[in-house]
Amino acid sequence: MLLNKVFRAGLRSGIRLQSSAAANAAMSSSHGSLGFSFELTDQQKEFQQLARRFAREEIVPVAAAYDKSGEYPVPLIKKAWELGLVNGHIPQEYGGMGLSIFDSCLITEELAYGCTGVQTAMEANSLGQMPVILAGNDAQKRKYLGRMTEEPLMCAYCVTEPGAGSDVANIKTRAVKVGDEYVVNGQKMWITNGGKANWYFLLARTNPDPKCPASKAFTGFIVEADTPGLTPGRKEMNMGQKCSDTRGITFEDVRIPKENVLIGEGAGFKIAMGAFDNTRPPVAAGATGLAQRALDEATNYALERKTFGKAIADHQAVSFLLAEMAMKVELARMAYQRSAWEVDQGRRNTYYASIAKAFAGDIANQVATDAVQVFGGNGFNSEYPVEKLMRDAKIYQIYEGTAQIQRIIIAREHLGRFKK
Amino acid sequence: MSGRVLVGVKRVIDYAVKIRVKPDNSGVVTDGVKHSMNPFCEIAVEEAVKLKEKKLIKEVVAVSCGPQQSQETIRTALAMGADRGIHVEVAGKDYETLGPLQVSKIMAALAKKEDAQLIILGKQAIDDDCNQTGQMTAALLDWPQGTFASEVSLDGDKVKVVREIDGGLETIKISTPAVLTADLRLNTPRYATLPNIMKAKKKKIANVKPADLGVDLTSRLEVLKVEEPPQRQAGVKVETVEDLVGKLKETGRI
Numbered sequence: 245m246l247l248n249k250v251f252r253a254g255l256r257s258g259i260r261l262q263s264s265a266a267a268n269a270a271m272s273s274s275h276g277s278l279g280f281s282f283e284l285t286d287q288q289k290e291f292q293q294l295a296r297r298f299a300r301e302e303i304v305p306v307a308a309a310y311d312k313s314g315e316y317p318v319p320l321i322k323k324a325w326e327l328g329l330v331n332g333h334i335p336q337e338y339g340g341m342g343l344s345i346f347d348s349c350l351i352t353e354e355l356a357y358g359c360t361g362v363q364t365a366m367e368a369n370s371l372g373q374m375p376v377i378l379a380g381n382d383a384q385k386r387k388y389l390g391r392m393t394e395e396p397l398m399c400a401y402c403v404t405e406p407g408a409g410s411d412v413a414n415i416k417t418r419a420v421k422v423g424d425e426y427v428v429n430g431q432k433m434w435i436t437n438g439g440k441a442n443w444y445f446l447l448a449r450t451n452p453d454p455k456c457p458a459s460k461a462f463t464g465f466i467v468e469a470d471t472p473g474l475t476p477g478r479k480e481m482n483m484g485q486k487c488s489d490t491r492g493i494t495f496e497d498v499r500i501p502k503e504n505v506l507i508g509e510g511a512g513f514k515i516a517m518g519a520f521d522n523t524r525p526p527v528a529a530g531a532t533g534l535a536q537r538a539l540d541e542a543t544n545y546a547l548e549r550k551t552f553g554k555a556i557a558d559h560q561a562v563s564f565l566l567a568e569m570a571m572k573v574e575l576a577r578m579a580y581q582r583s584a585w586e587v588d589q590g591r592r593n594t595y596y597a598s599i600a601k602a603f604a605g606d607i608a609n610q611v612a613t614d615a616v617q618v619f620g621g622n623g624f625n626s627e628y629p630v631e632k633l634m635r636d637a638k639i640y641q642i643y644e645g646t647a648q649i650q651r652i653i654i655a656r657e658h659l660g661r662f663k664k
Numbered sequence: 665m666s667g668r669v670l671v672g673v674k675r676v677i678d679y680a681v682k683i684r685v686k687p688d689n690s691g692v693v694t695d696g697v698k699h700s701m702n703p704f705c706e707i708a709v710e711e712a713v714k715l716k717e718k719k720l721i722k723e724v725v726a727v728s729c730g731p732q733q734s735q736e737t738i739r740t741a742l743a744m745g746a747d748r749g750i751h752v753e754v755a756g757k758d759y760e761t762l763g764p765l766q767v768s769k770i771m772a773a774l775a776k777k778e779d780a781q782l783i784i785l786g787k788q789a790i791d792d793d794c795n796q797t798g799q800m801t802a803a804l805l806d807w808p809q810g811t812f813a814s815e816v817s818l819d820g821d822k823v824k825v826v827r828e829i830d831g832g833l834e835t836i837k838i839s840t841p842a843v844l845t846a847d848l849r850l851n852t853p854r855y856a857t858l859p860n861i862m863k864a865k866k867k868k869i870a871n872v873k874p875a876d877l878g879v880d881l882t883s884r885l886e887v888l889k890v891e892e893p894p895q896r897q898a899g900v901k902v903e904t905v906e907d908l909v910g911k912l913k914e915t916g917r918i
Contacts, residue, residue: 287862288860290861294858298855325695327855329858341859341862
């Protein structure tokens with residue numbers, strides 16, 4: 245590891261002056277004298293350092309290979325799990341770290357800088373666990389969260405279907421109560437970690453009456469992956485984040501014990517949606533990490549590549565491009581940090597979470613595309629790291645609530661404030 | 665044997681930072697620059713923690729001499745598995761002139777105070793590259809030293825050290841108490857895990873002043889000037905061996 249370090253001293257893993265790092269170094273300790281603070285605590289800085297080091301030294305060197313092969317990054321996940329970088333949200337009484345959303349976001353941004361495919365595989369755990377953390381009873385938490393901290397297991401959030409993504413209320417997977425069990429039939433799609441999960445959070449319709457409102461018609465379940473009748477489909481070949489495992493899942497008469505119902509029959513919709521307020525900030529953080537990586541790669545290249553007698557960074561067209569990329573990255577960071585901080589204060593953060601996710605997803609795409617542009621012909625080529633970033637970025641405008649859905653939410657929240 | 669190991673950790677400018685010389689040539693720019701634990705000190709901490717995990721020693725104490733910020737470096741050592749820390753406060757002018765002689769006096773005093781069985785240091789710091797502190801500490805204590813260690817094994821009250829020397833590897837056996845300095849290949853330092861970072865907050869760091877240890881910090885060295893190395897000149901390509909010999913003679917190299 246030290247040899248790698250010495251090697252890499254000459255390569256592109258230089259220090260990036262992000263607002264938090266530079267500010268921390270310059271200011272000694274003016275904690276909270278103005279009330280509002282961008283200062284990280286010493287512990288947060290250490291967490292960030294650990295994640296940064298792990299990402300630069302372990303993830304970055306192998307990311308391109310995983311992208312080409314599409315192989316699930318088991319060794320990386322295992323190592324990250326050993327370091328406590330995964331499953332941050334699990335409360336301490338179940339063996340987890342009990343990290344705040346803000347702290348998890350700091351870690352997520354750093355890991356995403358290394359590779360968002362790897363980071364998504366890890367983050368999908370948080371999404372799958374969130375319904376259980378928020379709505380599970382003690383026995384369920386002990387059983388399903390506990391096992392995640394004992395071994396490096398994966399879980400998945402199983403809601404989307406081939407016919408229903410944004411329109412969750414329109415999912416068709418049916419769960420019928422038979423004695424002490426529910427029998428589930430249906431088809432899910434685009435489930436991250438679908439083929440690797442040890443258990444799933446499943447949303448299924450329990451009330452067949454089409455007039456029944458969404459808030460009462462669905463139930464959240466915890467389903468063990470080895471339940472008979474549950475069949476993951478083939479690994480889907482996607483544009484980007486290729487090493488992440490995405491699959492369709494078929495449910496054929498899958499029996500779930502009633503002990504695995506979260507809260508009670510009919511409570512599922514609210515649980516499924518409530519998870520997002522906690523998981524959208526980390527997703528925004530991931531998009532920010534990707535954007536920062538794109539910015540760093542583009543900047544280093546622009547300082548080396550010469551054209552018309554000088555470094556391309558000295559040409560205003562390029563320096564302005566980099567300036568706008570920098571603007572976007574800084575703002576995305578502030579947005580996700582605010583949304584994470586809000587939910588950690590115990591407040592409903594839907595407005596901020598949607599703003600952060602929408603903005604970070606959009607700018608990640610813009611910044612990655614601009615990075616390819618800065619690299620020119622080289623950027624289009626797979627020997628250089630930026631084309632992967634452009635391919636990886638696209639999904640940030642789609643999963644965890646599309647860019648369009650985020651705008652619906654923001655408009656609703658915003659207008660709601662005015663209507664009062 | 666007390667089973668206590670002192671590990672010295674130094675806060676240095678991070679290896680990846682581009683060093684800049686101050687305009688007045690009095691030193692390098694440190695303000696606002698990223699600092700971290702000296703890489704060889706990380707290896708020293710790792711070795712000490714490994715010995716503790718093998719139950720060959722009982723306690724690992726991380727020591728750092730410097731200003732307030734040195735505590736961050738001690739915290740990193742605690743997160744890696746050290747049990748407690750000692751921060752020897754040295755600030756201002758004293759810190760600017762702090763060098764191996766002063767640090768080795770401090771380490772020697774602490775070793776006596778803490779009844780240490782072993783002192784493990786990095787072989788050198790990446791800022792001054794002195795490679796003196798370990799050797800001086802051993803001399804002040806009149807203890808044996810195993811420097812440039814690439815392998816360490818404890819055996820009762822003896823230590824077997826494989827040293828990296830110019831000709832290859834040298835194996836020596838020395839008695840404890842002893843001073844060891846860690847070389848690159850001794851081990852691969854672990855990442856501090858997240859749970860350990862959180863646990864480290866509860867571990868104690870004691871504050872000590874050099875005067876309390878009876879150490880005089882006066883430096884015998886005066887830095888006259890610090891300047892950048894000369895810019896690397898472009899090379900010249902030659903076609904044949906004769907050309908090469910000719911050019912070398914021309915420039916007076918041979």
